[in-house]
Amino acid sequence: xxxxxxxxxxxxxxxxxxxxxxxxxxxxxxxxxxxxxxxxxxxxxxxxxxxxxxxxxxxxxxxxxxxxxxxxxxxxxxxxxxxxxxxxxxxxxxxxxxxxxxxxxxxxxxxxxxxxxxxxxxxxxxxxxxxxxxxxxxxxxxxxxxxxxxxxxxxxxxxxxxxxxxxxxxxxxxxxxxxxxxxxxxxxxxxxxxxxxxxxxxxxxxxxxxxxxxxxxxxxxxxxxxxxxxxxxxxxxxxxxxxxxxxxxxxxxxxxxxxxxxxxxxxxxxxxxxxxxxxxxxxxxxxxxxxxx
Amino acid sequence: xxxxxxxxxxxxxxxxxxxxxxxxxxxxxxxxxxxxxxxxxxxxxxxxxxxxxxxxxxxxxxx
Numbered sequence: 001x002x003x004x005x006x007x008x009x010x011x012x013x014x015x016x017x018x019x020x021x022x023x024x025x026x027x028x029x030x031x032x033x034x035x036x037x038x039x040x041x042x043x044x045x046x047x048x049x050x051x052x053x054x055x056x057x058x059x060x061x062x063x064x065x066x067x068x069x070x071x072x073x074x075x076x077x078x079x080x081x082x083x084x085x086x087x088x089x090x091x092x093x094x095x096x097x098x099x100x101x102x103x104x105x106x107x108x109x110x111x112x113x114x115x116x117x118x119x120x121x122x123x124x125x126x127x128x129x130x131x132x133x134x135x136x137x138x139x140x141x142x143x144x145x146x147x148x149x150x151x152x153x154x155x156x157x158x159x160x161x162x163x164x165x166x167x168x169x170x171x172x173x174x175x176x177x178x179x180x181x182x183x184x185x186x187x188x189x190x191x192x193x194x195x196x197x198x199x200x201x202x203x204x205x206x207x208x209x210x211x212x213x214x215x216x217x218x219x220x221x222x223x224x225x226x227x228x229x230x231x232x233x234x235x236x237x238x239x240x241x242x243x244x245x246x247x248x249x250x251x252x253x254x255x256x257x258x259x260x261x262x263x264x265x266x267x268x269x270x271x272x273x274x275x276x277x278x279x280x281x282x283x284x285x286x287x288x289x290x291x292x293x
Numbered sequence: 294x295x296x297x298x299x300x301x302x303x304x305x306x307x308x309x310x311x312x313x314x315x316x317x318x319x320x321x322x323x324x325x326x327x328x329x330x331x332x333x334x335x336x337x338x339x340x341x342x343x344x345x346x347x348x349x350x351x352x353x354x355x356x
Contacts (some may be wrong), residue, residue, distance in 0.1 A: 133353065135346055158345035165352045 027053045027079035027285035031128045031146075031172055033091075035106040036084065036283020040291045043284075044261055049109050053078045053285035056110050058260050066234060069227040071258045071265050072242075073110040073217040074210075075282050080148025082285050083215060085114060085126045085173050087278035094118050094131065096275040103259045107283050111259040112205050112217045114278035115177035116251040122156055122176025126278065132176075138195045140178030142207075142248040145169040150209040150246040152180040173280075175250065179232060181206060182247035187240035190232040196252075202229040203256035207280055208244035216244055217280070219258040219266050226267070251276070 029036060043049050049056040059072040077083060086106040088097045096118055103111045117124045122136035123143075141153040143164055151169070153160045156176065164171075179194050181187065192198055203222035210216055218239070222229020230238065232249065239247040254274045258265040259281075 130353065133350060135342070137342070158342055158349045161349050162345055162352060165349070171353075 025079055027077075027082065029079065029081040029084075029283070029285055031081060033086065033127055033129070035086075036082065036108065036281075037286055038107050038288045039109050039284045040286065040288070042291070049261070049284075051284055051286050054082060054109060054282060056260070056282070058110075058265060060265075063238070066230055066238070067228040068230060069221045069267075070238075071219040071221065073112075073258065073260065073265075075110060075215040075217065077148070077213050077215075077282060077285075079285055080146065080172075080213060082282050083144065083148050083173075083280075084283060085278060085280050087114070087117070087126055087131075089277075091129050091131070094277055096277050098273045099257055099276050099279050100259065100262075100273055102279045103281065104262055106279075106281060108259060108279065108281035109261070109283055110217060110265075111279045111281035112207065112219060113251055113255045113257050113276050114280050115175040116255055116276050116278070117176065118277040120176045123161065123171070123174050124176055125171045125174040128170070128172055130171075136176050139176050140180045140248070142175045142178070142180070142246075143169070143171050144173040146172055148172075148209075148213055148215075150207075150248065152183050152246055152248060154180060154183075175248065177250050178248060179236075180246070180248055181232070181236035181239045182208065182244055185240070185243075185245050187236045190236055194232060198232040200229070201231060201234075202252050203227075203254070204230055204232075204235045204252040205250040205256045205258070206235065206239060206247050207250060208239060208242070208247035210244050215282070216242060216247075217258065218242075218247075219256050220252075221256070221266055223253070224267060250280070 039049060040051055043051040047058040055076040057074040061070045061072060063070060086102045088095050099113055117131060121134045122132065122139060123141055124132040136156045139156055141156040143151040143153060145151060151164055179190050190198055201222060204220040206218040208216040220230050220235060221227035255276050257268055257273060
């Protein structure tokens with residue numbers, strides 16, 4: 001009996017310790033509108049970034065069957081707090097401007113455009129801050145929780161959102177665009193009348209979760225002679241081939257953009273950025289004081 | 294005609310009227326109620342969504 005009690009106590013202590021570390025790990029950044037740490041220039045290569053806290057592998061793929069060029073950023077972080085969002089403005093007032101300015105101000109290693117929430121309704125959170133709390137049954141939502149896990153909410157069903165909160169989760173970031181392209185590793189059937197240009201061959205920006213603390217940012221280039229873009233169903237089918245668990249569509253069309261190492265990773269050129277409200281990005285969590293000595 | 298005969302006649306008329314009413318109700322049920330039911334379902338779902346939304350906002354923001 002004493003052994004059982006000792007074992008139970010040991011498990012309890014280990015569990016508590018594990019939780020404590022997860023909540024205040026060495027690479028955790030504040031859940032607020034603060035930027036990431038300055039990335040170490042020595043950790044960049046032409047197609048990647050690697051430091052103690054962050055691994056990024058960039059890839060540019062030509063898909064002849066779709067007539068498309070696709071930009072991919074394979075990302076692994078040590079802390080869920082390194083997957084971040086930023087927007088122009090503050091909690092009370094937001095505006096649209098160049099996404100590149102956010103990339104530079106927030107020290108992003110890789111970034112893509114967000115959901116352009118200034119033009120949307122729904123449950124919209126950024127770094128734990130509620131910017132809008134309304135219903136949007138015409139769109140799927142995506143919640144990202146305190147562990148950096150993706151929770152797709154089909155049709156933005158409030159009951160699903162309640163279940164998410166009752167399971168003890170917290171909304172760190174949430175988006176209102178969609179649709180959900182991949183759920184539980186399977187491509188979804190996208191309805192033709194999904195609220196925004198489902199059938200058009202258009203540029204698409206997609207964020208996906210591959211595994212715990214492992215993500216994929218994707219930009220499907222389009223509306224050019226080199227790349228036609230994809231319909232939503234084509235994008236969903238393609239995303240499922242990449243082995244992701246969840247994939248969610250963000251704002252597309254001219255808003256689609258991807259940055260790596262402060263520069264465009266896609267076909268954008270200086271002055272061609274569409275003004276948008278927000279970005280999704282990853283950053284280093286290594287204090288520059290450790291490598292600037 | 295005795296009082297008993299008159300009661301029988303009234304009962305007969307009532308039975309016929311009841312049968313007619315039942316038939317009419319069945320027809321209305323078959324032809325009209327599905328539409329009403331879907332309307333009702335939609336309204337119920339909307340109310341449930343509103344209730345869930347209210348609960349959601351309470352969970353997020355407190356009372």
